[in-house]
Amino acid sequence: MTKILLLEDEDEKAEAIIGVINKYIDIDDVEIDRVVSFSKFTAILSISRFDLVILDLMVPMRDGDVPFDITDHVIELIRASNLNAKAAYVAITQHDDLVVARSRELAGLGIATVEYSDGAHWIPALEVSLQRAFRFQEHDFVIICGLPLERQVLQSTKAEIGKLFFRNGLNCLEIDIEKHTGVAVVLPRMGLVEASIATDKAIETFRPKLVxxxxxxxxxxxxxxxxxxxxxxxxxxxxxxxxxxxxxxxxxxxxxxxxxxxxxxxxxxxxxxxxxxxxxxxxxxxxxxxxxxxxxxxxxxxxxxxxxxxxxxxxxxxxxxxxxxxxxxxxxxxxxxxxxxxxxxxxxxxxxxxxxxxxxxxxxxxxxxxxxxxxxxxxxxxxxxxxxxxxx
Structure with a gap:
């Protein structure tokens, strides 16, 4: 499941962005949280992990306030974030002056900056970010199993079992334990070499804290x-x-x-x-x-x-x-x-x-x-x- 956080206070623009996301990623494989103010953005970013963060640079501090330039606040927030340090970030804004003035500074933090308009020129940049987020999803843990039986019996535990999926050549199963998200990977065949290759791929793909x-x-x-x-x-x-x-x-x-x-x-x-x-x-x-x-x-x-x-x-x-x-x-x-x-x-x-x-x-x-x-x-x-x- 690809988790995306969208900070956008304008409904029409938000719908256009969500439309691109749903065309690129199957609706059953993506979870989108949308917020319209910087205060809510800060709150959710501090407690939930996301694979992709899409944000406008001119939004209100609180719901109903006048929009203001949040660039400095965003830079400070991302620098201090441990939970979402590895997420992909893209800023999509209608204010071309912000794109010109702050794009280099934001790029230094790995944040792509795109000027939004009624045309479609902003869509390829968003698709690149979606590709990265879909391919490299962060999870808390990865379980490696040498035999299919060793993964099947996870159903006899208190873990919450999700769906099977295929990512970067890995045979994967979603698994959650309490508040922690994870993936169980079955090796294509037994042995040290296969175990090393699969573990290396899983770490690169899912960026876990624990294997x-x-x-x-x-x-x-x-x-x-x-x-x-x-x-x-x-x-x-x-x-x-x-x-x-x-x-x-x-x-x-x-x-x-x-x-x-x-x-x-x-x-x-x-x-x-x-x-x-x-x-x-x-x-x-x-x-x-x-x-x-x-x-x-x-x-x-x-x-x-x-x-x-x-x-x-x-x-x-x-x-x-x-x-x-x-x-x-x-x-x-x-x-x-x-x-x-x-x-x-x-x-x-x-x-x-x-x-x-x-x-x-x-x-x-x-x-x-x-x-x-x-x-x-x-x-x-x-x-x-x-x-x-x-x-x-």
């Missing part, structure tokens, strides 16, 4: 139990290193989750008694012992190949005496998030549904994926809360 990977994994037998909830940290790629003859030397490039997230997650594990409540309704559907497992922040490894060999698992486990889980994507997600230009927090939740040996089975996959998704949905609002907020 996480959610789903199922294998456990190292004797170290973790089936049903254990593993928040990977640190995570590394078990395939990175050097083969010399029959000997393999691992190059352990580790990625831990940020310290702030580590603290929040460990506190929530303690507070929730290992997320006990979110598993109660599942105990009658499968082996109850599977749901009596523990949650922990623990070392994990990733690799693009499925490990169904006890000997190979033992070799991987030798690299770290406390490594508990093995998956195919987590390190790729972490690495892409860590290397992103914008500061993006990241973590992963995986539930162990089998062991890294020859005895693979799928009886725990669905319920393990449900538990992982519920844990993620419980953690996301806590992590996105402001620093210093008390955890209840």
């Amino acid at each position: 996480l990977i959610v789903g199922i994994c294998a456990a190292f037998e004797g170290r973790a139990k089936l049903g254990d909830i593993l928040i990977g940290s640190p995570v590394w790629e078990h395939q990175a290193g050097k083969w010399f003859g029959n000997e393999f030397t691992l190059e352990m490039y580790q990625e831990p989750i940020p310290d702030r997230l580590d603290t929040i997650i460990k506190q929530e594990i303690e507070r929730s008694n290992h997320f006990k409540d979110i598993k109660e309704d599942l105990k009658s559907l499968n082996d109850p012992e599977f749901f009596e497992s523990k949650a922990m922040v623990a070392p994990m490894v990733s690799g693009s190949a499925v490990i169904a060999s006890k000997d190979m698992a033992a070799m991987i486990a030798e690299a770290h005496k406390r490594v508990l889980g093995l998956d195919m994507e987590m390190f790729g997600v972490y690495r892409a998030a860590k290397r992103s230009v914008d500061h993006v927090d990241f973590f992963g939740v995986k539930v162990a549904v089998d062991y890294a040996n020859e005895h693979k089975e799928d009886r725990y996959q669905r319920h393990g994926a449900i538990v992982a998704s519920r844990v993620a949905v419980q953690l996301i609002p806590l992590i996105l809360a402001q620093d210093g907020q008390t955890l209840k």
